[in-house]
Amino acid sequence: MLNIRCPYCEEDRPEIEFRNAGEAHIARPDEPDRVDDRQWADFLYTRDNPKGWHAERWRHVHGCGRFFNAVRHSVDDRILLTYKAGEPKPDIERMLREREA
Amino acid sequence: MSASYRISGGSALKRERTVRFRFDGRDYVGHQGDTLASALLANGVGLFGRSFKYHRPRGIVSAGAEEPNALVGAFGPTGGFTPNLRATQVELFDGLVAESQNRWPSLDFDVGAINNWLSPLFMAGFYYKTFMGPKAAGGNWVWRQLFEPAIRAAAGLGSPPTEPDPDRYASMFAYCDLLVIGGGAAGLAAAETAANSGAQVILCDEQAEFGGWLLSEAQAEIEGRAARDWAADVVARLRGRDNVQLLTRTQAFGYFPHDFVGLCETIEDAARCRNPALPRERLWQVRAGRVVVATGAIERPLVFVDNDRPGIMLAGAAQTYLQRWGVMPGRRIVLFTACDSAYPTALALAEAGGNVVELIDLRSNVAEALSAPLRARNIAVSVGAAVTGSRGGLRLNSVEIRSVDRNGQTGAMARQLACDTLLMSGGWTPSVHLHSQARGKVAWSEEAKAFLPVARAGGPISAGACAGKFGLRAAIRSGADAALAALGAPPTVDVTPAVAEPALDLTGMVGRVPFAGDPRRGKAFVDFQNDVSARDLLLANQEGMVSIEHVKRFTTTGMATDQGKTSNLNALAIVASNLGKPVPAVGLTTFRMPYTPVSFGSFAGIGRGDQFDPIRRTPIDGWAQAQGAVFEDVGTWKRARYFPKPGEDMHQAVARECRTVRQSVGMLDASTLGKIEVVGPDAAEFLERMYVNSWRKLAPGRCRYGIMLNEAGYVIDDGVIARVAPDRFHVTTTTGGAPRVLHMMEDYLQTEWPDLKVWLTSTTEQWAVIAVQGPKAREVLAPLIEGVDLAPKALSHMAYAEGRICGVKMKLFRVSFTGELGYEVNVPADYGRAVWEAIWEQVEKYGGCAYGTESLHVLRAEKGFIIVGQETDGTVTPDDVGLSWAFGKGKGDFVGKRSLSRTDLAAAGRPQMVGLLTDNPAIVLEEGAQIVAMVNAPIGTEALGHVTSAYYSSNAGRSIALALVADGRNRLGTKLHVPMPGGSVSVTLVEPVFVDPKGERVNG
């Protein structure tokens, strides 16, 4: 079971308090009527499935109820960081370099 | 039978306490502290079971969790039966009853042993080819009915229990700074080092007492004392600390992400005899800050022909039985080794009075210091030699020995050596299971002939033998270092206690022992539990399997309940040798949890019977039960399905309820409806974006039927929404849909439109909802209600008002899911039953009834009202089910809108909801049945649609059905067919409304 830090509660809590909500940083088009079928289908269905670090959404559903983002490694489940919804996607490569330095 | 193999000593035994037990119907006596394995060995029982495929007689191989052969079924103190227990881990208690497995009619005489003579049939791939095999065989009746069940029955493990488990199981959650797995030399040192630093420590070990190999050690001394005494001292010190939790009989079976470790603690059966309130097992879920893995090493068997005869055992196991349980393994003992650890074993057995005849060492160069003490005790030492075969029936009686030259070639001459016991040691395999489960990498060490754990920053730290640190001093040192590293403390001066121990090389060999003759003759077992021999691996390679994962599945090596603890490395080395590759090039199969089997009971914990699933009951549930209602499960809710009168079946009860509602009045407990309060200055705007309907212009005091889509354009929920105030909406959802709808609303509100000022609150359980439906509904309610004018003009259809009923605060909706004049009375849940009973008194005056969900479904289907999840299945648009009228005119964007103009959703010919009338009005169609264009359509005919709802309608006087049919609205009036097992049923497509097509009754 993952141990996830809720950036709102600022606490590490067990995964059963959370619910995964899919890939992060997929913005709903501002004006859906102005995107073509292809772009709309991409928004609906096209998702990355990387082997490695990726940003995903979580909701602290049995806690504060807030949605937030986490950068998690898809192989060994390490979580690099969690951050509030609306904050920009972090530069993962840079963070890893800084961590090693 | 006398306890003739029991000698003096045995640190685990309480000699003064004798324990009676029964094995395969025979009574025996052991001592407190015995395992079933040690007690039976002490009683001279060498035969423990029959092997999986060939039914070969098998004895004890090991003394621990890795035991592949001695699987037994046992009855616990409460009478609960558990199959497939390792006899090496079953502790005796007075009255234990155990039995061997996989034999019929008895262990000594087993009919299934004929499989051994039929073994050419059962070679590698047999099961694979037989059960996955050619159609010709699989389709043959005789094969499927007769042979396959017989083969399946003949090969197998113990039978599952037939009675419910009488035992209790507990679930524990724990947190610690450091979890130390394994209480041997390294684990004890790690735990004490961490404890000294003040950290919270949990130390667990699978055995009944801490100490690991220290308990079996015969020669080494620590600080001038026997190794096991040092262990006892450390344990005593740890016990005295309040920052250390000690768990014995506790298997770390699974290592999950983020250092979450599953432990299964078995409560000693003897303790449960004294205190029946104790659970059988406790499942510990430990969240550890850091983890030190100190799980030791497992001795490898040597792979030679007929290496599975009872009497052939691992050398280290024999030393353990001697030291801990005072058991001499046989009368005439030979050892066969590829490493140094068998030498001290031979000495210890001889010193205890054992008749140790000879030690055969595969290696040519052996230090004089090792062999001299043996020779001094008249134990012959033959180096550069191998055991190449064995003889005997139910017990070993001799071994065949040949010389082995430096190139690994065996000599032509063979000699037979009489013995009843052969102790083997192929070397020691570090237990990297948990490290691997933690997704740690391992690397092959040619020097250690083993895969060793590769440390990963932040990951578990392996210490001691499982990290390749053999020898007690090295293990203690590495345990202490691991604890310091785990806690982020700087390394301190070396405080490792003084250890006097012989320097032993435990590397040994991997693969098959040099042999004479045809490699395909004879069975040199690699995996005892799954009966896989070196020949099977060769066959797999010859059949083209080169990946170790393929070989594993083809031969089933390593796939038994022991997960190949004793066999994996030998199998790998044999495959590598067959393929002419180095071992690491073949690769390692995945180590999977659980390390040892874990009972379903401990996973279930208290979650069984009534506790299996939470049950939600409405405030009115007790009344319905008292009335004799029949209930159904709707999600986690219990809902009254119908209220039968004496002598009525469901059909009759539902017919009566439906008639009564349309003729006079009925009441329904609708409390399970999902309810969400949407509040705030932007509440209307928010709903405008979430639902297909318009909300901005809805006046306070009015309701509207709302339809929610997902972003793909499909209907996912519906419900009536009332505008309570300009900035406040009372949203209702489907019974099962409330959490999902709230989650989706929160998602959009928080992440897409965080600028909207809206607050969402679940109020499902705050309100009891009583639907009163039928022509007499107004008369029923009027005398009870204050503050609301029920006159049709004052409170018209789809109006909302607040007032009091029976003096209780009330939200009143004039809504109808039946097509009749109807109200839904919402009162605070605590008053639900009282208000219900007051309304019921009124309803009875008018000859009305209570009705359940079954009548609810029929009544709404008579009107063609959809149920989300019945008429819809996640691929249905509002237009498909005839709800285009609900769209707000001139609305902007809302969830799902863009998708509705995608080509496939806007295309003609989509499935559309229609009504179906069967030619024969008595036939009720089956929900889910397919609809086709022709009578008696052949299999493969494409369906035009399917039946979504079908009932007998007492109000229509016939059967009715709703269906989704391609281009259905253009087919109204035509006939289609519903193929059923008894023949096609002809149906006519009609408008989906069967009662009051003009919708006048709702006005009352």
Ligand SMILES: [Zn+2]
């Ligand atoms: Zn939170």
